[in-house]
Amino acid sequence: KDRTIPVELLTEKIKEKSRLHLAKGITLLESITAADKEAGQKLLLNLLPLSGNSIRIGITGVPGAGKSTFIEEFGLMLCDAGHKVAVLAIDPSSSITGGSILGDKTRMEELARHPNAFIRPSPTAGTLGGVHKKSRETMLLCEAAGFDILLIETVGVGQSETVVRGMVDFFMLLVLTGAGDELQGMKKGIMELADGIIVHKADGDNLRNAKKTVREYRQLLHFLQPASPGWTATSQPVSSIEKTGLEDVWKTVLSFKELMDSGGHWEMRRQSQTKDWFRSMINDRLIDTFFAKPGKKEQVAELEKALLQGNLTVTGAVDRLFG
Amino acid sequence: KDRTIPVELLTEKIKEKSRLHLAKGITLLESITAADKEAGQKLLLNLLPLSGNSIRIGITGVPGAGKSTFIEEFGLMLCDAGHKVAVLAIDPSSSITGGSILGDKTRMEELARHPNAFIRPSPTAGTLGGVHKKSRETMLLCEAAGFDILLIETVGVGQSETVVRGMVDFFMLLVLTGAGDELQGMKKGIMELADGIIVHKADGDNLRNAKKTVREYRQLLHFLQPASPGWTATSQPVSSIEKTGLEDVWKTVLSFKELMDSGGHWEMRRQSQTKDWFRSMINDRLIDTFFAKPGKKEQVAELEKALLQGNLTVTGAVDRLFG
Numbered sequence: 001k002d003r004t005i006p007v008e009l010l011t012e013k014i015k016e017k018s019r020l021h022l023a024k025g026i027t028l029l030e031s032i033t034a035a036d037k038e039a040g041q042k043l044l045l046n047l048l049p050l051s052g053n054s055i056r057i058g059i060t061g062v063p064g065a066g067k068s069t070f071i072e073e074f075g076l077m078l079c080d081a082g083h084k085v086a087v088l089a090i091d092p093s094s095s096i097t098g099g100s101i102l103g104d105k106t107r108m109e110e111l112a113r114h115p116n117a118f119i120r121p122s123p124t125a126g127t128l129g130g131v132h133k134k135s136r137e138t139m140l141l142c143e144a145a146g147f148d149i150l151l152i153e154t155v156g157v158g159q160s161e162t163v164v165r166g167m168v169d170f171f172m173l174l175v176l177t178g179a180g181d182e183l184q185g186m187k188k189g190i191m192e193l194a195d196g197i198i199v200h201k202a203d204g205d206n207l208r209n210a211k212k213t214v215r216e217y218r219q220l221l222h223f224l225q226p227a228s229p230g231w232t233a234t235s236q237p238v239s240s241i242e243k244t245g246l247e248d249v250w251k252t253v254l255s256f257k258e259l260m261d262s263g264g265h266w267e268m269r270r271q272s273q274t275k276d277w278f279r280s281m282i283n284d285r286l287i288d289t290f291f292a293k294p295g296k297k298e299q300v301a302e303l304e305k306a307l308l309q310g311n312l313t314v315t316g317a318v319d320r321l322f323g
Numbered sequence: 324k325d326r327t328i329p330v331e332l333l334t335e336k337i338k339e340k341s342r343l344h345l346a347k348g349i350t351l352l353e354s355i356t357a358a359d360k361e362a363g364q365k366l367l368l369n370l371l372p373l374s375g376n377s378i379r380i381g382i383t384g385v386p387g388a389g390k391s392t393f394i395e396e397f398g399l400m401l402c403d404a405g406h407k408v409a410v411l412a413i414d415p416s417s418s419i420t421g422g423s424i425l426g427d428k429t430r431m432e433e434l435a436r437h438p439n440a441f442i443r444p445s446p447t448a449g450t451l452g453g454v455h456k457k458s459r460e461t462m463l464l465c466e467a468a469g470f471d472i473l474l475i476e477t478v479g480v481g482q483s484e485t486v487v488r489g490m491v492d493f494f495m496l497l498v499l500t501g502a503g504d505e506l507q508g509m510k511k512g513i514m515e516l517a518d519g520i521i522v523h524k525a526d527g528d529n530l531r532n533a534k535k536t537v538r539e540y541r542q543l544l545h546f547l548q549p550a551s552p553g554w555t556a557t558s559q560p561v562s563s564i565e566k567t568g569l570e571d572v573w574k575t576v577l578s579f580k581e582l583m584d585s586g587g588h589w590e591m592r593r594q595s596q597t598k599d600w601f602r603s604m605i606n607d608r609l610i611d612t613f614f615a616k617p618g619k620k621e622q623v624a625e626l627e628k629a630l631l632q633g634n635l636t637v638t639g640a641v642d643r644l645f646g
Contacts, residue, residue, distance in 0.1 A: 044636045052633075133638065223543060271631055278630060281641045282623070286609040289645075300605070307601060308594050310375075313367045315456065318604045322612075
């Protein structure tokens, strides 16, 4: 069976940039059996020295902003220019729906067929922390396989934006015209995470309005602290249909990298992201272990009830839980 | 010695609204000896049924915004109107400086002398979690002693704003004229926590500018999701010197309470705050216990070093830590 492919062979094949084996490697990392987990970690450790050499771009957007279309056209432009582009999706809700996002590949048919592209649907199970972990490890594997640009797409709403911001170098937000209305439906604080805002569908009858919206966002961004030190978040119009503005977005990313590199911030952010990841996994492990003990969940629920009824102090509740 | 005052007597005296005994009770809650801790929890449990009947107002501000002056004048107005006002300070940095904020009382001399006021400097030790815990318990004790308005002041910068937002019903932000410049120095996302923004020092030559700034903030607030469901954050001018706008602020708080009460959100937020408090204390306890084990801190530091050198995967590091 394919599953028993030796780790050393898998390592070599991924080093040789085999997309098929990259996919197998990622499946190994996502597996929940003990043997696969061990093999997956061994594979990752083998490939770790080859990881890190990419630009990691996070992409989020308001519903209907056309993320897939943008990613397809942006990815195709980069692939045609000789870059190797991997597209990954982070979907914290997939643990609820119980399946990967359908159509991740069909949505981006042309990009999926490009020899320089690799599209991976979101992991299918686990807590947000789990998805987070798998996606981070997947990123490292893609880099080892020679992908120099990673596009990390957030799917759904919720905590995913903050999680993705903590995994990427540059964070992009796709919006539509009408800043005010848009923002009403947007998660709080999301604009402050962005290094760049793209006003999408800036074409045809919509172009004029889009340009106005770009200016509105620039005004608004003026009021916000930069998400990255010294960088003022940009706002620019893009049409994926007319393929305009895509190169400008890429230029923005490159200027950003240059600025961050010059101040040492690029590497510093990566290091602090790794530390945060480690800390959050320690945290997750402590919580998971604690609540896996028999009866703990029920005890917490009971104590919570007593707390809300005013029969117990919070300190007292914690003491009972650990006593 | 005073320290040995029986819990039952202390309970009675606080019920009789003795400010002296309230202060003693708070000191008991802040104590770190095992006997005091037990007595403190017993006291709190006795008084729990009397807690909750106040409006809890969090107050933060940019440096130089004149928080103390505002709190003094706002507090005096409320005390003169027959309210009982307790002023508490949250200062996460006090664990570093190792002492309470000097001059909390001298800063608000007139308010401190008012028979309806009670001013408590910030707790003197512990982590942010610890300060948080003590302050929450202090709030409950103040309520049991009959204080119907609590003003919780954030001191210093850092995480305190989010912590305070999680403890209060209404969150106020004090700013000065020149929204753009102000916000440059403001912590990210802080504006989105606020239910009301006060443009302070709206007097004399500054009045015109202050009114302009109020309008700028209103425009800006239009773009942000409300911190409280259904409530659009307000922006209003206040002069503490000329005592103008103070009543308007109080009217805003009352309108807010009315709206929140009508939708059941007032009580719902309180309950969810209590649950969050419980969860975060469980979390803190797990982390504290884990890192108190001999050698764990050093081991984490070593693993972190190996991680940054690329000699280890994050999953591998966590496994070693728990293995």
